[in-house]
Amino acid sequence: MGTVVAPGSAKPTVLRVAAISGSLRKNSWNHGLIRAAQELCEEFIPGLQIDHVDISNLPNANPDLETDGGDSFPPEVEAFRARVLAADCFLFASPEYNYSVTGSMKNALDWASRGSVKCWADKAAAIVCAGADFGGGRGSLHLRQIGIYLDIHFINKPEFHVRAFDDPPKFDAEGNLTDAKTRERLKRVLLSLQAFALRLHHKDE
Numbered sequence: 001m002g003t004v005v006a007p008g009s010a011k012p013t014v015l016r017v018a019a020i021s022g023s024l025r026k027n028s029w030n031h032g033l034i035r036a037a038q039e040l041c042e043e044f045i046p047g048l049q050i051d052h053v054d055i056s057n058l059p060n061a062n063p064d065l066e067t068d069g070g071d072s073f074p075p076e077v078e079a080f081r082a083r084v085l086a087a088d089c090f091l092f093a094s095p096e097y098n099y100s101v102t103g104s105m106k107n108a109l110d111w112a113s114r115g116s117v118k119c120w121a122d123k124a125a126a127i128v129c130a131g132a133d134f135g136g137g138r139g140s141l142h143l144r145q146i147g148i149y150l151d152i153h154f155i156n157k158p159e160f161h162v163r164a165f166d167d168p169p170k171f172d173a174e175g176n177l178t179d180a181k182t183r184e185r186l187k188r189v190l191l192s193l194q195a196f197a198l199r200l201h202h203k204d205e
């Protein structure tokens, strides 16, 4: 289940997913969503391969750190941009801070938006978030807005916002997703991302 064969091909297509959490917290729920997504892909969706891209070491976005006419970056930024560029699609696990994305998430989006190589452009993405009363839904709308200029194509359905302070608990103390229903919902998001990314991937065939 979950393995999709590309049109005209006998081999299943494996899509690389760059997964980015906007949290810097060690026991982050949003990191936990990415770990759960990795487990789900390993178990059920071999057509998706998740690369958890850490953004905690990125300097603050600053054009003064750019060289070579704006096409060279500090080593951490170069490494980050390479993983974004290598991805076929994106999974954003995006906490909501004051009704928007976190500063770290915005910083990462900004760094990979610089230079002549468009790292984000024309790729599919899904947003998942765990937060308070709206489950991070307002912040995810801001992320969609930022994605317009970056030319990211977000799946619309299913939406995935976890109200993590509500009972029953969805995460353990280390931020691992423990709720079976939420895990099943996450699986449907991944399958939707896979289907949409393949449609984009084969758009020229």
Ligand SMILES: Cc1cc2nc3c(=O)[nH]c(=O)nc-3n(C[C@H](O)[C@H](O)[C@H](O)COP(=O)(O)O)c2cc1C
Residues within 6 Å of the ligand: 023, 024, 025, 027, 028, 029, 030, 031, 095, 096, 097, 098, 099, 100, 130, 131, 132, 133, 134, 135, 136
């Ligand atoms: C500065 C700050 C602002 C926050 N603002 C919101 C908010 O607007 N909406 C919300 O649902 N939760 C908000 N929260 C609570 C976060 O949802 C909560 O800290 C959550 O654990 C963050 O995700 P993480 O576990 O992946 O770090 C805020 C937390 C911080 C530290």
